Amino acid sequence: MERISQPQLAALVVMFQIGSSPLFLLGASAGADAWIAVLVAMLAGLLLLVLLTLQIRRLEPDKDLVEMFRTYFGRVIGYAFAIAYFVYFSYKSVRNIREFGDLMILYLLPSTPLFIVIGCVLIVAGFAVWQGIEAFTRMTQIIMPVVLIIYAAFFFMIYASGLFDIHRIQPIADKGLGKVAEAALPEIVSFPFGEMVLFLMLWKYVASKKKTFRTTIRCYVYTGLFLTATNIVIIASLGPISQISVVPFIQIMSQVEIASVIERLDPLAASLIFAGVFIKMTAYFFGAFLVGGHLVKTKKRYLVVGVGAVLFIGALTFRSYMQHIWFGFEQNLKYHFPMFQIYIPALLLLVMLFRSRLRADGNRQS
Amino acid sequence: MNAQQGAKLPISEHLPSNVKWLYDELGASSDIVVRTFSDANTGLDGVFFYIDSLVDQQTINQMLIGPVLAEIGENPNVKSSSEWMGLLKNKALSVGRLKDIHRLDEALAQLMEGNTIIMLQGSRTAMAASTAGGEKRSVEEPSSQTVIRGPKESFTENINTNMSLLRRRIKSPGLRVAYKQIGTQTKTHVAVVYLKDIAKDGVVREVMERLDRIDTDAILESGYIEEFIQDAAYTFFPTIQNTERPDAVAGGILEGQVAIIVDGTPFVLLAPVTFIRFLQSSEDYYQRYDIATFLRLIRYVAFFVSMLLPSLYIAITTFHQEMLPTPLLISLAAQREGVPFPAIIEALVMEVTFEVLREAGVRMPRVIGPAISIVGALVLGQAAVQAGLVSAAMVIVVSFTAIANFVIPAINMANAARLIRFIMMILGATLGLFGIMSGLMVLLIHMSSLRSFGVPYTAPFAPFIWSNWKDVLVRLPHWAMKKRPTAVSSMRNLTRQGSGQMPEKPKKSGHERDTTKQSDE
Numbered sequence: 001m002e003r004i005s006q007p008q009l010a011a012l013v014v015m016f017q018i019g020s021s022p023l024f025l026l027g028a029s030a031g032a033d034a035w036i037a038v039l040v041a042m043l044a045g046l047l048l049l050v051l052l053t054l055q056i057r058r059l060e061p062d063k064d065l066v067e068m069f070r071t072y073f074g075r076v077i078g079y080a081f082a083i084a085y086f087v088y089f090s091y092k093s094v095r096n097i098r099e100f101g102d103l104m105i106l107y108l109l110p111s112t113p114l115f116i117v118i119g120c121v122l123i124v125a126g127f128a129v130w131q132g133i134e135a136f137t138r139m140t141q142i143i144m145p146v147v148l149i150i151y152a153a154f155f156f157m158i159y160a161s162g163l164f165d166i167h168r169i170q171p172i173a174d175k176g177l178g179k180v181a182e183a184a185l186p187e188i189v190s191f192p193f194g195e196m197v198l199f200l201m202l203w204k205y206v207a208s209k210k211k212t213f214r215t216t217i218r219c220y221v222y223t224g225l226f227l228t229a230t231n232i233v234i235i236a237s238l239g240p241i242s243q244i245s246v247v248p249f250i251q252i253m254s255q256v257e258i259a260s261v262i263e264r265l266d267p268l269a270a271s272l273i274f275a276g277v278f279i280k281m282t283a284y285f286f287g288a289f290l291v292g293g294h295l296v297k298t299k300k301r302y303l304v305v306g307v308g309a310v311l312f313i314g315a316l317t318f319r320s321y322m323q324h325i326w327f328g329f330e331q332n333l334k335y336h337f338p339m340f341q342i343y344i345p346a347l348l349l350l351v352m353l354f355r356s357r358l359r360a361d362g363n364r365q366s
Numbered sequence: 367m368n369a370q371q372g373a374k375l376p377i378s379e380h381l382p383s384n385v386k387w388l389y390d391e392l393g394a395s396s397d398i399v400v401r402t403f404s405d406a407n408t409g410l411d412g413v414f415f416y417i418d419s420l421v422d423q424q425t426i427n428q429m430l431i432g433p434v435l436a437e438i439g440e441n442p443n444v445k446s447s448s449e450w451m452g453l454l455k456n457k458a459l460s461v462g463r464l465k466d467i468h469r470l471d472e473a474l475a476q477l478m479e480g481n482t483i484i485m486l487q488g489s490r491t492a493m494a495a496s497t498a499g500g501e502k503r504s505v506e507e508p509s510s511q512t513v514i515r516g517p518k519e520s521f522t523e524n525i526n527t528n529m530s531l532l533r534r535r536i537k538s539p540g541l542r543v544a545y546k547q548i549g550t551q552t553k554t555h556v557a558v559v560y561l562k563d564i565a566k567d568g569v570v571r572e573v574m575e576r577l578d579r580i581d582t583d584a585i586l587e588s589g590y591i592e593e594f595i596q597d598a599a600y601t602f603f604p605t606i607q608n609t610e611r612p613d614a615v616a617g618g619i620l621e622g623q624v625a626i627i628v629d630g631t632p633f634v635l636l637a638p639v640t641f642i643r644f645l646q647s648s649e650d651y652y653q654r655y656d657i658a659t660f661l662r663l664i665r666y667v668a669f670f671v672s673m674l675l676p677s678l679y680i681a682i683t684t685f686h687q688e689m690l691p692t693p694l695l696i697s698l699a700a701q702r703e704g705v706p707f708p709a710i711i712e713a714l715v716m717e718v719t720f721e722v723l724r725e726a727g728v729r730m731p732r733v734i735g736p737a738i739s740i741v742g743a744l745v746l747g748q749a750a751v752q753a754g755l756v757s758a759a760m761v762i763v764v765s766f767t768a769i770a771n772f773v774i775p776a777i778n779m780a781n782a783a784r785l786i787r788f789i790m791m792i793l794g795a796t797l798g799l800f801g802i803m804s805g806l807m808v809l810l811i812h813m814s815s816l817r818s819f820g821v822p823y824t825a826p827f828a829p830f831i832w833s834n835w836k837d838v839l840v841r842l843p844h845w846a847m848k849k850r851p852t853a854v855s856s857m858r859n860l861t862r863q864g865s866g867q868m869p870e871k872p873k874k875s876g877h878e879r880d881t882t883k884q885s886d887e
Contacts, residue, residue: 007830108800109685120797124807131815138814139807141828260691267686267799274803 003207008137010219011144012202012283017223018147019280020099021192022230023250023273028243030183032169035231037184042224044185045193049220052345053196054213057203059352061212065200066294072351079295081344086291088340089198090307093284094314095332097121100277101315107250107270118315125282126308129289130301133205136286140279147275151226154253154269155233161256163237187333193224194341201287249273285311375470381487385413387470388477392417401431405438410450411487415473420480422499425461430482430495433458447488454484455493463496478553502527508610510777513649517613525555525629528612532559532625535616540564546577554585555629559615563859564850565622569638569819573624588628588635595637597817602785604778605818607636607643614648622855624819638819638854640826642838644779645669650841658841666839668773673783675767676717677794677802679760680709685798704754710795712756716764717788719746724768825853845869 004012027037060068065085069078101118109117128136158164199216206212234248237255242248253269256262289307293299318327377384385400392398401414414430437458444450455464465481467473473483473492480498505527508520521528533541540562547553556577560570576595585591588608597605607623609615610632615625618636626635645665650658682689683698690698705712723742730738747765751758767787774780786809793801816823826834834851836842845867849860 005829008828104800109798112797117797117800120801120804124804124811127808128811131811135811135815138822138824138828139810141830142810142814142824263691264688267689271799271803274800278807 002132002134002205004133004137004202004205005207006211006215008141009203009206009212010215011141012137012279013196013199013216013219014223015140015144015147015276015279016195016198016283017192017220018226018276019192020096020273020277021227022151022234022276023099023103023247025234025242025245025248026188026191026227026231027180027183030180031175031240031243032235033172033175033180034183034235035169035228036172036177037180038188038224038228038231040181041184041188041193042221042228044189045196045224046217046220048189048194048342049196050217052342052349053200054216056200056345056349056352057212059349059356061209062204064202064204064290064294066291068200068348068352072348072355082291082295084344085340086288086295088337089201089284089287089291090310090314092195092198093281093288093311096277096281096284097125097311097315098318100274100281103247103250103270103273103277106247107266115312115316118312121278121281122308122312122315125278125285126304128282129286129304129307133202133286136282143275143279147272150268150272151230154256154265154272155229157256157258157262157265158233158237158252161258163252163255164233165239166236168236168239169232186338190333190337190341192227193220194337196220197341197345198283198287200345201290202283377468377470377473377485377490377492379488379490381411381413381485384470384473384485384492385415388415388474388483391474392477403431403434403438407439407442408444408450409487410438410444410447412450413485414482415477415485416482416497417477417480420478420500421482421497422480425497425499426482429460430484430497433460434484447486448491450486451489451491451493459484459493459495461495461497465494465496467492467494505531511609511611511614511647511775513611513647513652516649516652517611519612520610521612521615521627521632521634523630523632525557525627528627528632528634529557529559531612532615532619532627535612536561536619541619544574548577548580548591549582549585551583552585556585556591557625557627559619559625559627561619561622564620564855565624566854566856569622569821570624572819573626573637577626585628585630587631588626588633591626591628592635597819601812601816602782603641603813603816603823604644604776604782605637605639605816605823607639607776608633608778609636609648610634611648617648617651621850638821640818640821640853641813641823642826644776645774646837647775651844655841655843659839662841663839665773665775668770669779669783672767672771672774672780673786674790674802675770676713676763676787677790677805678799679763680713680791681794681798681802683709684795698757698759701757701759705757706754707756708795709760710791712760713764713791713795714788716750716756716760717767717791720764720768721784821853826851843868 025034027034027041030037056068060071063071066078066082069081072078073081097118100121101114104117104121105112105114128139196216203209203212230249234242234252237252238245238248241251245251250266250269250273254264254266256265285307288311289304292303292307296303375387389398389400395417397418399414399416399418402412403414404411414426414434416426434454437453441453444453465476467476467483468491473485473494476494477483480500481494482497483492483494485492502524503522505519505522507518519531521531529543538561542560542562544558546556546558548556558570558573558577573595577591580591580594582590582594592604592606592608595606607618609618615634615636619625623636623638626637628635645662647661647665650662653661683702687695702709707715723738723746727735727738747761750756751761771780771784774783790802790805793805795801797804814822814824814828822829825831826838831851831853833849834853836847837851845863848863848865850862852860
């Protein structure tokens with residue numbers, strides 16, 4: 001079986017968490033305190049990760065999610081859950097692809113038909129899945145430092161061009177922390193922090209499993225802090241406009257101008273987004289591919305084409321970008337995603353604990 | 367009589383039938399020499415059998431025929447052919463390698479190596495004396511991988527010369543050489559050279575196995591071997607390095623690479639290899655580390671320029687004009703005003719023109735050389751711009767790309783960039799920056815999936831090996847690189863130099879330590 005190393009896992013966690021998140025103003029309903037909401041959500045997500053997701057992994061480090069379902073719920077219910085997760089991973093991937101396609105059309109290719117952009121992206125992502133988890137994580141490992149350095153350069157440029165004004169986030173929490181918590185829970189917990197549930201499909205490939213817990217937690221916390229920082233930069237640079245802007249981060253970059261040499265960086269920022277969204281989308285594609293492999297009981301790589309076709313059709317079914325965003329933030333985050341990120345894993349963990357208790361008792365009696 | 371029967375045929379006591387068999391097997395070619403000698407008193411009757419075009423005449427005359435003839439008549443008491451055989455071996459034949467052979471097919475193989483067969487009437491044993499020779503080129507300066515500072519020797523076509531160039535550089539007894547013969551017709555000698563405990567055992571075994579698997583009739587250049595044993599069949603990227611510099615091969619062997627020397631070509635293969643090695647030059651290690659680091663960074667930039675510049679130019683001028691500062695945009699637009707083609711056609715025309723020029727420069731007789739530069743520079747550059755066929759900016763882009771391509775030290779990697787450039791241009795022209803980004807992603811995924819004899823191609827970037835970074839983007843001084851890069855070398859013998867060798871200002875200066883006092887004080 002292919003193996004990924006700890007640094008590769010770290011890179012994957014970081015890039016997966018960053019994904020498309022810096023694009024949006026997370027927790028926009030908290031106004032200038034959105035960054036506190038992100039921080040709160042990050043801590044809540046951390047709790048979820050430590051108490052739920054990583055616990056499941058600790059109990060079954062060599063199985064992926066579908067195998068666990070089959071072991072603990074039997075073949076029929078396990079299969080049903082597997083189908084549910086196939087839909088969930090595919091849907092998440094579709095959302096990322098659609099986001100990606102729309103952004104590319106918005107910023108880079110205004111007159112290209114959507115299906116061409118989405119088709120190209122899917123071919124590239126499918127190629128990554130085809131090459132296997134090793135190649136995919138190695139690629140992530142190469143891209144990660146590049147992305148982080150460019151983000152750092154962007155932050156520096158935003159500061160240097162005088163857009164950053166710390167007064168825009170003051171006074172801190174003037175509407176009370178209640179509003180902040182309202183913004184944080186459950187929306188930001190489920191996007192992006194709760195999404196770590198995908199790693200239940202990937203952790204089994206990690207070599208030297210003992211360090212997995214630490215690596216995951218560390219990278220999760222660093223990325224959470226990074227997202228908080230991005231949030232602060234967005235609010236402090238754009239002020240109230242940030243809440244009505246379609247893609248606030250790119251909007252800031254379009255305003256950066258230094259010595260009339262460095263200017264109009266939005267295509268560059270869009271390329272940066274490319275990397276983040278691409279990796280997240282491919283990770284979900286990978287998840288869907290792995291679950292799909294269990295569903296139709298095949299290990300053939302040709303399945304990539306089938307899953308890719310599903311994603312392609314799925315990505316084109318949203319009517320417009322705004323509908324897609326609205327649906328995502330209003331419906332999915334509140335009602336649908338928590339089911340997959342919290343409730344089902346919680347149920348699984350309960351059954352696992354119960355069964356292991358039973359087994360321990362059984363052992364004692366015999 | 368064919369070779370199949372010959373394979374079982376022992377040498378008979380009847381000399382003429384042996385000679386006839388060999389003569390017939392070789393089709394009575396005109397370059398076969400059968401020199402007989404005999405001594406009527408003792409009943410000695412023998413032949414020297416060799417192929418004129420493969421042997422060194424001087425060796426045969428002075429070391430074989432001369433001494434043997436001198437013995438004849440000196441030993442009247444010798445009776446049997448076996449006694450004569452021993453006498454010749456111990457007193458007359460003054461060559462280093464002398465081998466007893468018992469079968470005719472063996473004799474034939476030895477003949478084809480350029481050895482001389484000595485057969486005696488009445489003896490079932492024959493001797494093969496190593497007399498291989500023939501004209502060979504002397505060691506010259508490398509023609510394709512030149513350096514300013516560093517050894518000026520290059521490998522030649524002769525495998526023995528090449529081996530000696532290598533042995534003289536690494537005088538360690540750990541230097542292991544394994545010879546193989548590949549090719550049913552050419553029977554080309556191939557030497558696998560590595561340093562014990564520094565090369566990984568698994569890699570050495572893998573190289574040997576892959577070489578043994580080759581089933582072909584001809585190996586005329588190391589490129590044949592490369593295509594048979596490389597890891598990925600469908601890729602632009604070379605997964606085996608080649609060089610004509612003995613110092614580069616020695617350096618590679620000292621970092622755990624396995625060298626494959628092929629008779630008949632000065633280009634030696636080195637494996638396993640990672641991507642970054644193609645952007646390192648042996649001169650990096652001879653020059654001061656600061657300039658070496660600078661040049662290395664320049665090479666990385668040049669690699670990306672030669673791969674991406676035309677496509678970026680096309681993408682930005684076609685799709686993302688807003689990225690350009692306004693004055694530059696106006697100037698570009700003004701230049702392109704009279705150009706009748708879209709940017710991609712313009713770029714393709716110029717690129718193809720350049721590729722034609724480049725190929726012409728390689729193929730053309732050397733005497734006509736200067737003509738091509740006139741045609742290239744004046745006719746295709748200036749005149750094309752003045753005629754309004756291409757814009758001046760495009761000429762600049764294409765020429766800079768071309769020059770950047772020559773900066774990449776390894777020609778096979780430069781060729782990869784050259785081919786990828788065209789794909790990128792088409793992607794840039796159809797999908798703009800998005801297309802180029804997609805192309806780069808595919809390239810990156812592809813590179814991540816490559817391995818060279820088990821070593822990940824993208825090491826030490828991914829898998830990330832921090833200890834190997836001293837010689838990647840920068841080249842640290844030699845005293846700072848204490849360990850060999852672990853991606854390629856074996857873990858058994860990692861230490862390269864002792865610690866604490868960083869030069870410091872001495873406590874006493876040199877003239878103070880000088881003990882010889884001036885006597886007239």
